[in-house]
Amino acid sequence: MQNLKDDAKKFQSSFNSAIGKSTGRKTSPEKDGKALVKAFSQQTDSMSEVFKDSKKAGTSLQEYLDSAQKIDKLLADVPLGDNVTASWGG
DSSP states (O other), X not given: OHHHHHHHHHHHHHHHHHHHHSTTTXXXXXXXXXXXXXXXXXXXXXXXXXHHHHSSOTTHHHHHHHHHHHHHHHHHHSOOOHHHHHHHHO
C-alpha cells in the first residue's frame, strides 16, 4: 500500500507539472484534471488507512478504480508526454 501512495504522489507531481506547461493550461479541463488527480491521490491515502486498520480495501477501492479509469481516459485524450505516461503506468 505504501508503494501505491508513493506512486500516486509522484504521478500527481508529474501530471501537475506537465499540464501546467500544456496548451490546455488555465482552462477548465486543466482544473478538472488536477482535481481528478488530487482526488485519486487522496483516495489512495484513504484506502491505505482503511487497509491498515482492517486489512480490507472496503468501498474506497471502487472509488480508486473509478478515478483510475477516468485518468486513463484523460491521458488518452490529452497526451502529456513520456514522463507522465511512465509515472502513471510504471
